[in-house]
Structure formats: structure tokens, C-alpha cells
Amino acid sequence: MSGGVASDGGFNPRLIAGVVAIGVIAFIALWALIALGPQLSSGNDGGGHALSKAAPGYAGIVDLLERSDAAVDLRRREEAPMLEDPELLILTPGHTTKADDLARLISEQRGGAVLIILPKWRTGRHPSKAGWAGGGFASAPSPKMLPPAAGRIDKIGSEPNARGAQAKGHLGGSPMALTLPNLRTQVLNAPDLETMIAFPHGGAVLAKQPDAAIYILSDPDFVNNLAFSSRDRARAAAILVDAVAEDAGAYSVAFDVTLNGFGSQRSLLRFAFVPPFIGITLCLIAAGLLALWQAWMRFGPALKPARAIAVSKAALIANSADLIKQARRELDGADAYVRSQRSAIARRLHAPDGLDDAATDRWIDKHLRVGGETFSALARRLPLARNTHEFLADAQALHDIRKDLLRDSQ
Structure with missing residues (x-):
């Protein structure tokens, strides 16, 4: 048998108090992270959105526009803010994005200019490097992913082109020529849309809805991080976004990330941790801690009920x-x-x-x-x-x- 000295009690009050305090703090932190996690996330997960620094992402064009003193916003809410000057909203959907989600964001823009950059690359996360994209392949999205508000699109496909070929058109009242980045380019065929920049062998690289300020860019490689492999392509990406904003009469640019899972949608759980309801949450937490403290610091043992008739x-x-x-x-x-x-x-x-x-x-x-x-x-x-x-x-x-x-x- 051990010769150690036996403890006076079964539990150490300070240890139990510490365990309870850590449990309460962890519980509150868990629900806070669940509510605010998407909003607080850096988003550098290798995906195709404005927070990603991987090849299919758009963090490069965001940074370049900011360095050019352009007004750029990363929008984490579906509701469009009330602005005095028009704004160009850039949507970067994925292959699994639903048409209803795009339609809702276009409707929230209240007639403002929208640029939809179609997805092209299917990638995974790099097994060892955080924020990098794993092995990927080009895959054209289905035309059904676009809502009726964007217009009817017959086909989205990958078309071959000669090395150094250019897609030409007019945008913002000026001629525009884009050097095609690869030997194959993703092109859309949409007879009902206005072709702003045409593919050399037919189809459109950039098209516009005639009845609304909705632009569709068929190939994301013109503006994503792959375009920043050279200075000329990076300059062309910035010129393209600026030309679309000028053609739409917009003075600022906003990149939506709610389609990619980084939004802060309305929920009672989130409201509990943001103003003005954070004050009520803190009061409830303080009341719970005071009740716990009162239970812990009770003076003496619990009182037993006395007999109705004493014995003596x-x-x-x-x-x-x-x-x-x-x-x-x-x-x-x-x-x-x-x-x-x-x-x-x-x-x-x-x-x-x-x-x-x-x-x-x-x-x-x-x-x-x-x-x-x-x-x-x-x-x-x-x-x-x-x-x-x-x-x-x-x-x-x-x-x-x-x-x-x-x-x-x-």
C-alpha cells in the first residue's frame, strides 16, 4: 500500500471551481465562434473567392485595386448597403452554387451593376500547405446555375485557341483587347445577351444583359490569381474590372463572399453577440455567474425543515x-x-x-x-x-x- 497521506476530502473545492469556470467560458466561446465564425474567418482556404490567395482565388485583384486607391469592399452580408454612389458587385459562384442564391443577391442590389465571374476550376485543398489549392482540373459549369435575371445562356464550354490570340470588343466606350491566357478558353454562347468582348472563333468572353446592368465573365483566368503570374496580365485584369465599372457607371467595387460560405446571415445566435444585443447577452452571462457564485458561497449546510411539533x-x-x-x-x-x-x-x-x-x-x-x-x-x-x-x-x-x-x- 502507498504510504502517502490521504486527502481530507473527496474533491478539492478550488479545482472544482476552476473546472466549472473553464467549462462556462468554453461553452460561451463555442457558441460565439459558431455565430461569428464565418465572419471572422480569414477565408484563405484555397477556394475560388475574394478571400483566397490560392490560384483560383481573387485576393490578388482585390489587393491591386486597393493599392490603386479604388474603393473596394468585401461583402459578408447579402443585404446591399445604402450608398450615394453606384457600386459594382462582383459575384464569384462555385460549381455547386444555386441559381436562387444568385437571383437573391442580384435582387438585393436593387438594379445596381453586377459582374458574375463563372467558375472554371475544380480543386481541393493542398494536403500539407494551408491556403494552397490541391490538384485541380478545368470543368465548365452548367448554364442552369445562372438565374433568369441574367438572361438565357445556351452553352458554356471550353474552346481551343491559338497561342497569343486575343479577344476583342468595346467596353466603357473604348476598344478592349484581352490576350487569352491559355490554349483553351471557357466561352459562353448566349444569343440573347450583348457580347462586350468576343472570342475569336465565336461566342463571348464577356457578355451583358441588354435590359439590366448584369455582366457575365466566362473565364475567371482573366482576373483570378492565375492572372498575376505576369505583370502584363495583372495590369489587364485591373483594366478589365475598371472598364466594367466604368461601363456600368459604378464608382466602387464590392466582392461578395456569401456565396462561398463566409457570410454573416441573419440569425438569433449571431444577434446575441453583436450590437446592440451584445449588452443583453453580457447581462445574462453576468447574472448566471452571480447565481453560480451565490450557490458556491452558501453559508453553512442547507437548513432542514423543523418539526411542526417539537419533541420535549x-x-x-x-x-x-x-x-x-x-x-x-x-x-x-x-x-x-x-x-x-x-x-x-x-x-x-x-x-x-x-x-x-x-x-x-x-x-x-x-x-x-x-x-x-x-x-x-x-x-x-x-x-x-x-x-x-x-x-x-x-x-x-x-x-x-x-x-x-x-x-x-x-
Whole structure:
């Protein structure tokens, strides 16, 4: 057996308090991260969105536009802010994005300019490098991913082109020529849309809805991080975005990231951790901590409920006296009280046998000090008491005589 000293108790109060405190803090932090996680995330996950620094992402064009003193916003909410100047909203959907999600964001723009950059690359996360894209391949999206508001698109496909070929058109009132980045380019065929920049062999690289300021860029390699492999392509990407904004009459650019899972949608859980409701949440947390502290710092053991009727002679006497008082029968016990005092004194002082009550009273009087109240006088007067005050006074006098004669406190 171990020779260590046994602990005084089964648990250490400080240790238990620490465990409870850590549990409460962890619980609150968990729900806060669940509510605010998408909004606080850096987003550098290798995907195709404005927060990603991987090849299919758009962090490069965002950084370049900011360095060019352009007004750029990363929008994490579906609701468009109320702005004085028009804004170009850039949507970067993925292959699994639904048409209803795109339609909702276009509707929230309230007629403002929208640029939809179609997805092209299907990639995974790099197994060892965080923020890098893993092995990927080009895959054209389905035309059904676009909502009816964007116009009817017949086909989105990959088309071959000669090295160094250019896609030409007019944008923002000026001619535009884009050098095709690869030997194959993703092109859309949409007869109902206005071709802004045409592919050399037919189809459109950039098209516009005739009845709305909705632009569709078929190949993301013109503006994504792959375009920043050279200075010329990076400059062309910035010129393309600036030309679309100029053609739409927009003064600022906003990149949406809600389609890629980094939005802060409306939810009661999120509202609990943002102004103005964060104050109520903090008050509730403080109230819970105070309740926990009160339970922890309770003084002494828990109080047990007392018996309705105490178990003792004193309790029995008190209960009996209370019953007599409630029945208003205090004066009816005078004769019994006199007999009990007479009997106790006669027995203790060994009074002669055969004495009646009057003779016993005179015998007791002989043992009293001269000049005081006699026992016989009190015994006659007590049953004739008219109220409780007279009764208590004479009863106390009889009790004092008994104390003097018997030298006890009964």
C-alpha cells in the first residue's frame, strides 16, 4: 500500500471551481465562434473567392485595386448597403452554387451593376500547405446555375485557341483587347445577351444583359490569381474590372463572399453577440455567474425543515398552555394549580396524615415567615380571580412560597 497521506476530502473545492469556470467560458466561446465564425474567418482556404490567395482565388485583384486607391469592399452580408454612389458587385459562384442564391443577391442590389465571374476550376485543398489549392482540373459549369435575371445562356464550354490570340470588343466606350491566357478558353454562347468582348472563333468572353446592368465573365483566368503570374496580365485584369465599372457607371467595387460560405446571415445566435444585443447577452452571462457564485458561497449546510411539533417536555407544556390560552380557559385551572402546590409542599415537608385541605393549609402557614402572605389566604383567593392579571399574581405568589419552603425551582 502507498504510504502517502490521504486527502481530507473527496474533491478539492478550488479545482472544482476552476473546472466549472473553464467549462462556462468554453461553452460561451463555442457558441460565439459558431455565430461569428464565418465572419471572422480569414477565408484563405484555397477556394475560388475574394478571400483566397490560392490560384483560383481573387485576393490578388482585390489587393491591386486597393493599392490603386479604388474603393473596394468585401461583402459578408447579402443585404446591399445604402450608398450615394453606384457600386459594382462582383459575384464569384462555385460549381455547386444555386441559381436562387444568385437571383437573391442580384435582387438585393436593387438594379445596381453586377459582374458574375463563372467558375472554371475544380480543386481541393493542398494536403500539407494551408491556403494552397490541391490538384485541380478545368470543368465548365452548367448554364442552369445562372438565374433568369441574367438572361438565357445556351452553352458554356471550353474552346481551343491559338497561342497569343486575343479577344476583342468595346467596353466603357473604348476598344478592349484581352490576350487569352491559355490554349483553351471557357466561352459562353448566349444569343440573347450583348457580347462586350468576343472570342475569336465565336461566342463571348464577356457578355451583358441588354435590359439590366448584369455582366457575365466566362473565364475567371482573366482576373483570378492565375492572372498575376505576369505583370502584363495583372495590369489587364485591373483594366478589365475598371472598364466594367466604368461601363456600368459604378464608382466602387464590392466582392461578395456569401456565396462561398463566409457570410454573416441573419440569425438569433449571431444577434446575441453583436450590437446592440451584445449588452443583453453580457447581462445574462453576468447574472448566471452571480447565481453560480451565490450557490458556491452558501453559508453553512442547507437548513432542514423543523418539526411542526417539537419533541420535549418544554414543548409539551408550551403546546398545552397554548391550547388553554386559545380556548380562553386559563382561570379554570386555579383549583388544580392550588391542589398541585399544596400536595407538593405537604409531601416534601412530611405533613401529618389525615389532614383535610384547610388543615393542610394552616399547617403550611406555620412554616412561613411571619408578616408575609399566607398560603391559606392565597389558596382561597386564587380560584376567585376575575382576570388573568390577578390569576398570574396569586399563582406567582404560591410558586414563590413553594420555592422558599422546598428550596427548589419547580
